[in-house]
Amino acid sequence: MKHLYTILFLLTGLLSATVSQTRPDKINVILMGSTHFGQEGFYKQGPSMDLFSPGRQKEIADINKQLAQYRPDMILIEREPSEQHTVDSLYNLYTSGKLQFAQLSYGRAEQYQFGYTLAKQLNLPQVYGVDFYSSLPTRLMRDGKNLDKFIEDLNKFSNLGRSFDQQLKDGQLSLKQYLLKLNAPETLQATYYNIYINPARVTDGSFGKADKTVDTARIDKSHIGAEYISLFYNRELKIYSNLLSLQQAHQSKRILLIMGQRHAAVLSKILEDNPDFNLVPLSSYLK
Known part of the structure; x- marks a missing residue:
C-alpha cells in the first residue's frame, strides 16, 4: 500500500507539472523579458555582446528552436499598434528574403532576432506590436x-x-x-x-x-x-489592454510576448491575476 501511495503521489506531481506548463482550456502566455540588445550601449561593449556575431547567431538559432516547441500562434513585440504598418512591412520584406537584419540600425534587437525569426520559422502571417510608449526614467x-x-x-x-x-x-x-x-x-x-x-x-x-x-x-x-x-503601472496596463485586444481579435491560445525585462516583471503579475490566462514559465522551454 505504501508503494501505491508513492506511485500515486509521483503521478499527481507529474500531471500537475504538465498542466502548469500549457493548458488547452486557458490562453497560454510565455513572457520573455529581455535586454534591449539593439542599443549601442549594449552591443558596443564587445564582440561577445553583439548578437550579430557568429557565436551568438548559433545560440539564437538554438533558443528559437526550443521556443518553437511551444508552438505560439501569436508573437507580440515591443512596438506600438500605431506602428503596425511598419512592423508588417519589415516582416514581409524579411520573410520574402528582401531584408537582412544587418541592414537595420537596430537589427540586433530581440524583436527581430527572436520575434521575427521565430514567426518566420512557424509560418505565422504577422508579428504584432503591443507596446504603449512612454519615456519614464527609473530615476525620475x-x-x-x-x-x-x-x-x-x-x-x-x-x-x-x-x-x-x-x-x-x-x-x-x-x-x-x-x-x-x-x-x-x-x-x-x-x-x-x-x-x-x-x-x-x-x-x-x-x-x-x-x-x-x-x-x-x-x-x-x-x-x-x-x-x-x-506612471509606470499606467503604461503596463495599456500594454496589457493592447494584448487583450489582439488576443480577442485573433482568438489566439498560445502567445509569446517579447518585452523589456521591466515590463515582464509586472505583466506577469497582471496576467496571473486573470483567470482566463495561464502564464507558462520561459524555463519550461529553454533548457
Whole structure:
C-alpha cells in the first residue's frame, strides 16, 4: 500500500507539472523579458555582446528552436499598434528574403532576432506590436523624504543587472542562461519590488525633467512615490489592454510576448491575476 501511495503521489506531481506548463482550456502566455540588445550601449561593449556575431547567431538559432516547441500562434513585440504598418512591412520584406537584419540600425534587437525569426520559422502571417510608449526614467524622482533609501536600493538592483551583463560578456553565461537569469522568479520579483513597491516610501518630493506624458501640474507631491508607481503601472496596463485586444481579435491560445525585462516583471503579475490566462514559465522551454 505504501508503494501505491508513492506511485500515486509521483503521478499527481507529474500531471500537475504538465498542466502548469500549457493548458488547452486557458490562453497560454510565455513572457520573455529581455535586454534591449539593439542599443549601442549594449552591443558596443564587445564582440561577445553583439548578437550579430557568429557565436551568438548559433545560440539564437538554438533558443528559437526550443521556443518553437511551444508552438505560439501569436508573437507580440515591443512596438506600438500605431506602428503596425511598419512592423508588417519589415516582416514581409524579411520573410520574402528582401531584408537582412544587418541592414537595420537596430537589427540586433530581440524583436527581430527572436520575434521575427521565430514567426518566420512557424509560418505565422504577422508579428504584432503591443507596446504603449512612454519615456519614464527609473530615476525620475528628484527629491523627497526617504529618497536616499530608494536610490540606494535602486543602485543595488542596477548592479545586479550589470553583473548579469558582465557574466555574459566574460563568457560565464551563455545567451540562453542570460535570458533565464533575467526571467528567473527572483529577478522578476526584484524588478517589481524596486519599481512598483519600494518607491511608495518616498513622500513630499518632486520629479525631475519628464516628457510630455507626465502632467506635472497634476502631481500629488506629498505622495510623490505613489505617483511614480502609477506612471509606470499606467503604461503596463495599456500594454496589457493592447494584448487583450489582439488576443480577442485573433482568438489566439498560445502567445509569446517579447518585452523589456521591466515590463515582464509586472505583466506577469497582471496576467496571473486573470483567470482566463495561464502564464507558462520561459524555463519550461529553454533548457
